[in-house]
Amino acid sequence: MDNQQQDYISDRLNVLRLRFIERLRGELAYLSDFADQVRKGHVDELALNDCRQRLHKLAGSGGTFGFPSLGEFARDLEKRLKREQKALAAESDGQFDFLPVDENIADQLELLIGIADLDNPLSTERERSVQPDEELVSHGMLVRLIVVLDATDQLKALPDELQKYGFSVETIESREGVLLASSADPCNAAAVLCSDASIEGVARWLEAHPRGAYQPPVPVVCIGQAENFDRRYHVAQHGARAFMSAPVDLPELVERLETLVQELAAGTKGRVMIVDDDRELAEHYCLVLKSAGIEAHAVSDPLTLLSELYAFEPELLLMDIELGAHSGVILARMIRFHARWLSLPIVYLSSEDDPERQLRALSGGADEFLVKPISEDYLIRAVQMRCHRARQLSELMNRDSLTRLLKHSVIKQEVERERQRCTRGDYSSVAVLLDIDHFKQVNDTWGHAQGDVVIRTLANLLRNRLRESDAIGRYGGEEFLVVLPHCEPSAALRLMSGILESFSELEFSSEEEVFHVTFSAGVAKINDFSAGDQIIEAADKALYERKRNGRNGVTLYTDNA
Structure with missing residues (x-):
């Protein structure tokens, strides 16, 4: 067997394992619902038999796909349920609609879900990207910028200033519009900053270093003196994504860079579910999308569609109109019954090309039509654009408008989710509550607009200095809550102290006056508590202990705090 064949088999095995994980998520969602029905006493003979059969399948496939503990536990639980089923059948003798199933079965099912650790769709991805504690003290996201320096000296001070915000900065020189030879690779940069005098040379340089297929171009931020229409048009003509007047407002620049970085990072990502009864065609579409970095999942049986939706959490649904005995139009209408999926983009991927029939189909609850046959290139680009739009809408719902950080309710949920994960995984995690010192004084002295700048600046600094796995x-108001998985309290204290030092060095200006700001923070070890609210309360107590001792520091919660 040659290397090419080995690689192919390895790839297919990985695909099969991913398919199992995707199916497992649906099964776990079902088992969780079944456990709830057991506690409510709403289980009949048919449901009990269905649950036992699902456990039987998990017992047979768990070990094969890398979940040996799950398979063994499912096998034991299947035997337990089979004995329970026989006993209940003998006792009820068909006299009752619902069976009095032992509530311990529900407890065992929840333990099974915990063993799988797939109850949160993001848990495995988040934990896989977590780095050891030693890495925590470094810039977790390492956002890399390239600054082009030229004779105008407009950007001369920028590299040092941007590094204070946690960016990794490289510089190259430009003379008379030509970039000098440099080892800097723009393909791996999050953004390029240049003056308006260097924009043409930067454009040529980027054209000579194209990014990969379906990758968005590196964004260019241009800084210059010119405010007239013609100059701005010239800058836009050569590909700049943003233009800022010199001298640049640093907090505003950092905020704009953060927006561009997030758009670039999410440019090719997406989660797409394909519903098509042609298995081979659905698999083909999945492989095409995966080749472009898009996570795709095929569903061929409409009867499992709803459970698969909740398990996979797609950003986009591609669905054929004709699905054997079922209609995609009716399925789209049925999906909209659930409030959770009212905003899910549904796109028909069908050979139907009659405009009138397309309009009638769209009236059922879908958003758009893509007509088969469709080229691979068109499919990828169409999906990327629609996923990007769906992500923007999700950001509006789940992110704070000023800082683009998680909203109050969402970050509280993350604390509880991490408590459950680190309890099951037997590792340490911490929560940190931060509060900007004397923030009322900032607002009263410098104005609420400057107060907003301070809040956004700290948000940007946290985002750059923490890992992608951190929440x-x-x-x-001026309070921030951070969740640090796989982190000991001592490492969290060092990390937050380093961020505090960087934040206190930043200069804020208003009407030619300069001021500095600090923050106070409380750290609590998540493992020490049995509920998310208790963790936040402990971090809050440590925070106020810090304030009583002079602010501008980080304090670890103890029983005496």
Whole structure:
């Protein structure tokens, strides 16, 4: 067997394992619902038999796909349920609609879900990207910028200033519009900053270093003196994504860079579910999308559609109109019955090309039509654009408008989710509550607009200095809540102290006056508590202990705090 064949088999095995994980998520969603029905006493003979059969399948496939503990536990639980089923059948003798199933069965099902650790669709991805504690003290996201320096000296001070915000900055020189030879690779940069005098040379340089297929171009931020229409048009003509007047407002620049970085990072990502009874065609579409970095999942049986939706959490649904005995139009209408899926974009992927029939089909609850046959390139680009739009809408719902961090309710949920994950995984995690010192004085002295700048600046600094696996939220006003998985309290203290030092060095200006701001923080070890609210309360107590001792520091919660 040659290497090419080995690679193919390895790839197919990985695909099969992913398919199992995707199916497992649906099964776990079903088992969780079944456990709830057991507690409510709403289980009949048919449901009990269905649950036992699902456990039987998990017992047979768990070990094969890398979940040996899950398979063994499912096998034991299947035997237990089979004995329970026989006993209940003998006792009821068909006299009752619902069976008095032992509530311990529900407890065992929840333990099974915990073993799988797939109850949160993001848990495995988040934990896989977590780095050891030693890495925590470094810039977790390492957002890389390239600054082009030229004779105008407009950007001369920028590299040092941007590094204070946690960016990794490289510089290259430009003379008379020509970029000098440099080892800097723009393909791996989050953004390029240049003056308006260098924009043409930067454009040529980027054209000579194209990014990969379906990758968005590196964004260019241009800084210059010119305010007239013609100059701005010239800058836009050469590909700039933003233009800012010199001298640049640093907090405003950092905020704009953060927006561009997030758009670039999410440019090719997406979660797409394909519903088509042609299995081979659905698999083909999945492989095409996966080749472009898009996570895709095929569903061929409409009867499992709803459970698969909740398990996979897609950003976009592609669905054929004709699905054997079922209609995609009716399925789209049925999906909209659930409030959770009212905003889910549904796109018909069908050979139907009659405009009138397309309009009638769209009236059932879908958003758009893509007509088969469709080229691979068109499919990828169409999906990327629609996923990007769906992500923007999701950001509006789940993110704070000022800081673009998680909203109060969402970050509180992250605390409880991480408590459950680190309890099951037997590792340490911490929560940190931060509060900007004397923030009322900032607002009263410098104005609410400057207060907003301070809040956004701290949000940007946290986002740059923390890992992608960390969760950051605006808890309220000038307070921030951070969740640090796989982190010991000692490492969290070092990390937050380093961020505090960087934040205190930043200069804020208003009407030619400069001022500095600090924050106070409380740290609580998540493992020490049995509920998310208790963790936040402990971090809050540590925070106020810090304030009583002079603010401008980080304090770890103890029983005496």
